[in-house]
Amino acid sequence: MKKERVLITGCGGMLGSAVYRVFSENYKNVLATDIDLNEPWLRKMDVREISDCEKVVLDYKPEIILHLAALTDLEYCEKNIDNCWRTNALGTENIAILAKRTDATMVYISTAGIFGGEKDEFTDFDRPDPLSYYAKGKYHGEQFVERYLTKYYVFRAGWMMGGGLKKDKKFINKIYRQIKAGKNELFVVDDKLGTPTYTNNFAESIFRVLQTGYYGLYNQVCGGSCSRLDVAREFVRLLGLEDNVKVTKVSSDYFKDEYFVVRPYSEKLVNLKLESRNINFMREWKECLAEYSSIYKEDYHGKI
Ligand SMILES: NC(=O)c1ccc[n+]([C@@H]2O[C@H](COP(=O)([O-])OP(=O)(O)OC[C@H]3O[C@@H](n4cnc5c(N)ncnc54)[C@H](OP(=O)(O)O)[C@@H]3O)[C@@H](O)[C@H]2O)c1
Incomplete structure (x- = not known):
């Protein structure tokens, strides 16, 4: 230590x-x-x-x-x-x-x-x-x-x-809450890039x-790299819900009232x-999402 x-x-x-x-x-x-x-x-x-x-x-x-x-x-x-x-x-x-x-x-x-x-x-x-x-x-x-x-x-x-579930204030938990509330269609933007x-x-x-x-x-x-849409689709797939939950592509305009702050096209x-410097210890986002999703998968399937 x-x-x-x-x-x-x-x-x-x-x-x-x-x-x-x-x-x-x-x-x-x-x-x-x-x-x-x-x-x-x-x-x-x-x-x-x-x-x-x-x-x-x-x-x-x-x-x-x-x-x-x-x-x-x-x-x-x-x-x-x-x-x-x-x-x-x-x-x-x-x-x-x-x-x-x-x-x-x-x-x-x-x-x-x-x-x-x-x-x-x-x-x-x-x-x-x-x-x-x-x-x-x-x-x-x-x-x-x-x-x-x-x-x-x-x-x-x-x-x-x-x-x-308790502390994530951002995208994954927001998507999950909608799924858990029973929504079978999610609207997600495809015009924002990030990591x-x-x-x-x-x-x-x-x-x-x-x-x-x-x-x-x-x-x-x-x-x-990916768009928000890619992340949402991958998350739904990892939860095993791709046949139950449709992820529909929209532009940022769709959320202009709720998310009124201008966000960059790419982050x-x-x-x-x-x-x-040979000190990049960060893993691929899909591998990390697969690991992170396991708690959501457990929570969701525990619910059924
Ligand atoms: N979340 C992201 O997507 C993201 C992306 C890039 C960088 N970051 C940066 O990463 C860092 C950690 O953020 P996070 O994602 O863990 O967000 P977070 O969950 O909002 O954590 C930030 C914590 O700081 C607390 N806080 C707010 N005002 C404070 C104050 N005056 N004194 C002491 N604590 C205060 C917050 O309390 P309340 O919950 O009561 O506000 C919260 O517990 C931040 O510097 C953030 O800017 C976050």
Whole structure:
């Protein structure tokens, strides 16, 4: 077991459970925090409040800070701009300031959503052009971490999948909830490209890259690319429901009221730097989805 103390922010979310598992398996001392205390192992820490964070950091003295905390609902962020800046941008600044002061290594999770989508795919070297307030806040976080620290890692994730029935706030669980509610036709967009990112694989990769000491910014997504439609069809197939549930292709216009925030045409990332350094530990998205789907399959077929 490693001796460094690890502090995690925003650890109650869909990525947090995987990060907590991986780091607790490898480090003797892990302190997991969030504003939403949905697990007994979480302690309260609000990244918007620098003095609260300062107390925790100075008291715990972490050598590594994994900063996951963020508001991740794009529509919420667009309607609550002030809170979005305070959490996603300023919250990251707060943590970076404290990491600098205590000489801790900071790991920040960013997003493929920082790109504007004028290309089909983006390497670590493409210039971000964030469209939404969520993405602008996250990009501000990246810039601040890069300017302020030398001992840092920024990992950009794509379409996150993980956390399971209780914690997954994103696409897979949204699709599953419709299926479980008895819908036999799903409407899914085919005009948005991206790369799924499986939380378990992502957390393990963070741990492994951290061991290399090759600091810096990395795109870190699963292999392969797809549209939302491809993901939904594959998920339905993995559940063994392709004869019962029809997946109908629509354009983003279909959801323009519900998902009113402009999303880039493509959020597909290429892990160029990880590949070049021979430290790309991310697996193919279909293989990861097959693994992740097993809990949904069990839940669904348990229901019959
Ligand atoms: N989900 C994705 O598709 C995706 C894609 C790329 C990158 N990311 C990034 O990955 C990281 C982890 O996100 P996730 O997918 O695990 O999303 P998540 O499930 O929403 O987890 C984020 C956690 O942060 C908490 N939080 C919000 N405001 C906070 C504050 N002021 N102080 C402390 N904690 C706070 C959230 O609590 P509440 O639930 O109460 O808000 C939640 O528990 C984030 O930095 C996100 O931007 C996510």
